[in-house]
Amino acid sequence: MNDHSDEKLVAESRNGDKDAYAQLVERFYRQIFLVSLGVIGNVEDAEDAAQEVILKGFLEISKLRNSSHFGPWITRVARNLCINIVRRKQRSKEILKEKAKQPERKPLQNDNLQLAIEKLPMEIRLPLVMYYFDGQSVRKVAENLDVSTSAVYVKLREAIKELHRILADQGDRNG
Amino acid sequence: MDNLCRKIQNQIPDYILGILDEGQSAALNEHISRCSQCEKYLLSLENESRLLTQLGRNFDNDMPARQGRAIEALRDSTPILHREAFWIRRTIMKNRIVKLAAAAVIIIVVLLSISILDKSVTPAYAVEQTINAIQEVKAVYMAGEFYKQGEFECWMKYDGDPDRPTHVRLGRTGHNLCKICSPDGVFGLNKRTNRVHFASRDERDKNWFIKFGSFFEDAVSQAQKTDSVEIHTEKDPKTDKELIAVNIKTANREQKFLVDPKTKLPISFSTVRDDNPMEMMRKTLAVKNLDVIRYNEQPPEGIFEMSPDAVIVEEEVDCMVDPDSGLIADNMTRKEACLEIAKQTGQALIDLDRITLCKLDLFFRLWPDQIWEQVRKMKEDGKWVKEVVILGEPYQEGELWYVPMEVRDQTGQNEVQNAMIKFYEMEGKNLCFIIGSKEKGVVD
Numbered sequence: 001m002n003d004h005s006d007e008k009l010v011a012e013s014r015n016g017d018k019d020a021y022a023q024l025v026e027r028f029y030r031q032i033f034l035v036s037l038g039v040i041g042n043v044e045d046a047e048d049a050a051q052e053v054i055l056k057g058f059l060e061i062s063k064l065r066n067s068s069h070f071g072p073w074i075t076r077v078a079r080n081l082c083i084n085i086v087r088r089k090q091r092s093k094e095i096l097k098e099k100a101k102q103p104e105r106k107p108l109q110n111d112n113l114q115l116a117i118e119k120l121p122m123e124i125r126l127p128l129v130m131y132y133f134d135g136q137s138v139r140k141v142a143e144n145l146d147v148s149t150s151a152v153y154v155k156l157r158e159a160i161k162e163l164h165r166i167l168a169d170q171g172d173r174n175g
Numbered sequence: 176m177d178n179l180c181r182k183i184q185n186q187i188p189d190y191i192l193g194i195l196d197e198g199q200s201a202a203l204n205e206h207i208s209r210c211s212q213c214e215k216y217l218l219s220l221e222n223e224s225r226l227l228t229q230l231g232r233n234f235d236n237d238m239p240a241r242q243g244r245a246i247e248a249l250r251d252s253t254p255i256l257h258r259e260a261f262w263i264r265r266t267i268m269k270n271r272i273v274k275l276a277a278a279a280v281i282i283i284v285v286l287l288s289i290s291i292l293d294k295s296v297t298p299a300y301a302v303e304q305t306i307n308a309i310q311e312v313k314a315v316y317m318a319g320e321f322y323k324q325g326e327f328e329c330w331m332k333y334d335g336d337p338d339r340p341t342h343v344r345l346g347r348t349g350h351n352l353c354k355i356c357s358p359d360g361v362f363g364l365n366k367r368t369n370r371v372h373f374a375s376r377d378e379r380d381k382n383w384f385i386k387f388g389s390f391f392e393d394a395v396s397q398a399q400k401t402d403s404v405e406i407h408t409e410k411d412p413k414t415d416k417e418l419i420a421v422n423i424k425t426a427n428r429e430q431k432f433l434v435d436p437k438t439k440l441p442i443s444f445s446t447v448r449d450d451n452p453m454e455m456m457r458k459t460l461a462v463k464n465l466d467v468i469r470y471n472e473q474p475p476e477g478i479f480e481m482s483p484d485a486v487i488v489e490e491e492v493d494c495m496v497d498p499d500s501g502l503i504a505d506n507m508t509r510k511e512a513c514l515e516i517a518k519q520t521g522q523a524l525i526d527l528d529r530i531t532l533c534k535l536d537l538f539f540r541l542w543p544d545q546i547w548e549q550v551r552k553m554k555e556d557g558k559w560v561k562e563v564v565i566l567g568e569p570y571q572e573g574e575l576w577y578v579p580m581e582v583r584d585q586t587g588q589n590e591v592q593n594a595m596i597k598f599y600e601m602e603g604k605n606l607c608f609i610i611g612s613k614e615k616g617v618v619d
Contacts, residue, residue: 022246029242030235037234047241051248058249060483076484083487087360087373113226123489132224133231138192146370146486148600153194154574160188164220 010067013058021058028071029054032078034133035144038126039082041118049085053078075144079126086122116166124159127152179206183213190217191224300406300419300436306392308439312337312470315387318348319444319465322455323543329385330474337388342479345384351497356384357479363494364481368601371485372494385462391441394430398423409433418442427451442468456545491619492537492610496599500534501606504598509576512607513569513596517578520594520609521563524582527554536594536609537618561585569596577613 004023012020025032032053037046057074064073117125130141131152138156142149183206189195190203207214315337317329326348331340346353351367361374386393398404405422411433419434421441429448432441444465455461488494502519504512516535523531529547532539553559566579577593593613599606611617 018250022249025246025249026242029245030238033238033241034234043234047244050241051245054245054249055252056483058252063483073484076486080481080483080485080487083373084359113223113230128227132227133234136228142600148574148598148605150598151574153189153192156192157188160191160220160224164216164223167223168219 005068006070007067010061010064010070013061018058021061024070024074025054028074031071031075031134031144034129035075035078035126036082037133038129039079039086039122041120041122041125043114045085046082049082050078052085053081056081072144076146079145083122112167112170116163116170119166120159120162124155124162127155128159128163131156180210180213183207183210184216187213187217187220191220300434300439302391302395302404302406302421304439305421305432305434305441306395309337309388309391309441312387312440314471314474316467316469316472316474317385317387317465318467320463322452322458322461322463323545324460325544330478331384331387332474332479333388338386340384340387342474343384344474344478352495354384355479355481359480362481363491364485365494365497367497367499368494369482369485370494371481371487372489372491373487385460390444390462391432394423394432395421398425408436422447427454438470440468440470441465444468456543490617492597492617493599495537495540495618496597496601496606496608496610498601498604498606501599501608502535504605504607509571509598510569512598512605513576513578514565516596516607516609517563517565517569517580517594521565521580521582524560524563527551527559538609538611541618557585559585566591574598575610576607 009020009024033050036049040046040049057077127141138149138152142152314332320326324347329345332342334341343356351365354363363372395404403424407420408417409420411418419436421432423430427450431445431447433443435442446463502516520535560582562583564581566581569576569578576596579593582590594609595611596607597610
């Protein structure tokens with residue numbers, strides 16, 4: 001069963017076969033989650049968004065033109081859905097309200113780095129997350145984001161510098 | 176921190192990413208060996224890079240559990256697939272009682288229409304009837320011509336206020352770009368590349384769409400101040416149907432609405448005479464003609480949405496490019512490509528070759544026909560560009576490239592500009608476009 005090609009699983013998913021779709025999810029979940037994390041920045045919200053992406057993918061799989069391109073397609077669905085989540089949040093200023101409600105978190109191990117990643121602007125966070133958490137290939141990041149490799153380098157350079165600045169700032173504040 | 180340290184610290188991220196050449200790496204290492212501040216910066220960035228890789232591994236450890244939760248959520252979900260929705264519709268229509276009810280509704284609508292049509296000699300008409308009828312419109316489709324941007328097509332949907340649509344799709348005929356407004360946001364869509372650019376804020380108060388609710392009223396009230404509104408009946412040459420013609424004359428122009436006597440809604444709009452078109456050209460979207468206006472039709476499915484796999488781009492200019500234009504830069508270095516696009520654009524400018532200019536330089540795509548007419552006349556009168564000189568080597572800043580150029584015209588005027596060039600990888604091709612200039616910024 002696991003030997004089925006993406007095309008076959010896509011065809012079965014189009015007929016409403018959840019088992020077939022679940023196999024596609026197993027193949028691409030990591031990518032979906034990392035893109036969600038790159039756009040949203042927060043691990044818990046990224047996991048929720050990834051679940052939403054998976055359901056949306058199942059609903060909209062009839063719109064996938066080339067069934068051998070499920071991977072790039074679902075990655076793009078993930079990116080778009082997460083950008084919409086972020087935009088919706090920004091528009092309704094939910095972020096501010098949520099932050100006001102949330103008690104200050106105590107930094108745990110690795111937490112400083114995660115908090116710093118969360119503070120990065122989305123435009124540079126996504127390439128950084130995809131590069132460092134998904135194989136460190138600039139070409140692959142460029143393909144996934146549909147931008148040139150030079151554009152990825154520019155953003156990575158900026159993200160590395162900005163992350164350092166945020167971490168240094170956090171370090172100063174934590175004494 | 177001196178200039179050298181600043182330069183080295185700027186290069187350190189590239190060093191970490193492994194994209195410095197041997198010479199640059201050696202120079203950086205040499206500097207680091209005698210500068211503790213830069214060494215500290217390098218060590219911090221290297222350490223952060225390691226921590227990022229480690230964090231990625233930690234995420235991988237948690238991935239199976241996350242994936243399991245996602246699949247569980249999928250299995251628990253009961254989404255209605257398109258196929259199922261279709262099946263539900265089919266089942267409903269198979270039901271005899273539902274079928275009979277639907278047929279009865281159709282018969283009543285037809286009978287009503289006939290009785291209205293029977294009395295169809297144009298009744299008394301007042302412009303207020305049209306103004307009021309427009310307020311009730313739920314959706315409109317228009318095809319016509321703007322003074323400045325040329326022919327266009329537009330769909331709009333309303334929820335009570337026809338000056339503030341909830342949904343708009345506006346595109347120029349023959350162009351790949353269209354602008355869409357929906358409760359999800361306002362975005363530009365390139366139909367060719369499936370690229371989408373979201374406006375940074377809700378622009379529904381801006382002038383990029385037609386204020387349909389007040390379009391007729393404004394035209395009429397403008398005329399009543401100074402001149403006249405003349406109403407008569409005339410036959411539609413296409414259908415032979417009797418229509419109400421509302422002629423609005425002002426000092427500078429004469430406009431005509433043709434109104435359906437039954438619905439009182441305008442079905443076309445035309446500018447019969449215009450003595451001062453430049454006044455209208457200055458407005459963002461001044462409508463010259465509306466050849467087709469249809470009401471309350473269901474817009475084609477999905478036209479106000481982006482496809483789920485659209486490519487969202489950050490810069491508006493990235494939505495304007497497409498793989499059918501630009502300069503193909505395969506087998507060229509970036510510098511060679513910059514020189515080539517600058518050379519070809521310069522020659523096209525001298526020749527006033529509109530196709531090449533629009534293909535290579537996005538700025539020229541914004542020129543309306545009237546501007547092309549004006550510059551064609553300037554060329555005929557010997558006042559156009561005679562020479563474009565490349566003043567120096569192309570240079571890079573961030574991901575953009577620049578070529579210093581001087582444009583010299585036949586009247587002795589010179590203008591120096593640094594052409595701004597951006598590279599794209601699309602459909603397996605490397606392309607570059609002139610997207611603006613350092614002096615005037617990015618085209619948008």
